[in-house]
Amino acid sequence: MSNIHATAVVSASAEIDSTVTVGPYSVIGPHVKIGAGTTVGPHCVIEGHTTIGVDNRIFQFSSLGAIPQDKKYAGEPCELVIGDRNTIREFCTFNIGSPGDTGITRVGNDNWLMAYVHLAHDCVVGNNTIFANNSQLAGHVHVGDWAILGGFTVVHQFVRIGAHSMTAMCTLLFADVPPYVMCQGQPAHARSMNYEGLRRRGFSAPRVGAVKAMHKALYRDDLTLEAARARIAELKDAHVESEADIEMMLAFLAQTSPQRGIVR
Incomplete structure (x- = not known):
């Protein structure tokens, strides 16, 4: 395929639409599926049982589909599923799921995920969210539609973040954030509702x-x-x-x- 750079290493078993672009030195594993119109930048690694939808933009140096950072993981065929029209910026790390949950890490559609975002195993991200730089999610975190995470937001495992909510920069979450709530602090406290949003x-x-x-x-x-x-x-x-x-x-x-x- 002319739109896969000659230096990219793409498994013959990967299912990649003919319109997908893959940049120099990227590596794509045998169990990866990538839909039409998606662009993979240079020096990316996409591995594991990873499915990526259509019209996504994946920037350089991202790592998608690596095994979870979970000592209990023993090689089970867990998954990472990414929807459509997402922007995934530099140095993002999204892990596959774990057998202790659904076994699937999920990202919905139309999300804007800035540099250095980490999604640990079994996280579920809805649609139309914004994660600013260095937002970090531990395992099993669920994020609702239209949520906005400020830069350097850190989320404890199993926390839920409701739809239309928002965190300020450097927020530390140990408790659930209900829908519509704006919060800030270490640990976080509710400040208001996201009325302007x-x-x-x-x-x-x-x-x-x-x-x-x-x-x-x-x-x-x-x-x-x-x-x-x-x-x-x-x-x-x-x-x-x-x-x-x-x-x-x-x-x-x-x-x-x-x-x-x-x-x-």
């Missing part, structure tokens, strides 16, 4: 109002988490337009373990 994404004034009411229940009224969940459930009658937003918050909070809790 919601407006930019087309949230109407009534929907933003419902998010404000949920923020009040979680952070302003000195309620326990259970009491806050009950208060939020009552909001559905007064905020009919925001029922889906309220349901998403309730579903997220229902899965929060008492041991981990949410950022406060």
Whole structure:
């Protein structure tokens, strides 16, 4: 293929669309699948059981599909699955999953992942997220759609980050971040809701109002988490337009373990 550089080492068993571009000195293993229009920069290593969708841009020096940094891993055929139209900048490291979870590390569509981002085994990243430079996810972390991680955000294993949330630079997360929440600190504390981000994404004034009411229940009224969940459930009658937003918050909070809790 003329769009694979002569110095690239590509396994004959790899399934690579004819429109894929592979830069100099990149290495692609035998179990790799890459969809149409994807560009792989120079000096990348893509290995393991890795599936990459269409129209992704993978910049130089990235390592995708390496085995997990988990001493329990014993060579099982776990996977890395990356969706479509993602931008993966320099020196990113995404590991395959582990047999202790689903066995799959997943990245959705239309994500913007800046330099030195690390996704450990069994992480799940949704769609339209932004990870600034050096965002680091330990194993089993789940990140919802439209979340934004500030530079040098570090996330403890098994933490969940809700949709439309945001972290400031150098945030350290040991607890779950509910949807819409903006947090900052080491360890992180909730500072506000991501109101400006919601407006930019087309949230109407009534929907933003419902998010404000949920923020009040979680952070302003000195309620326990259970009491806050009950208060939020009552909001559905007064905020009919925001029922889906309220349901998403309730579903997220229902899965929060008492041991981990949410950022406060």
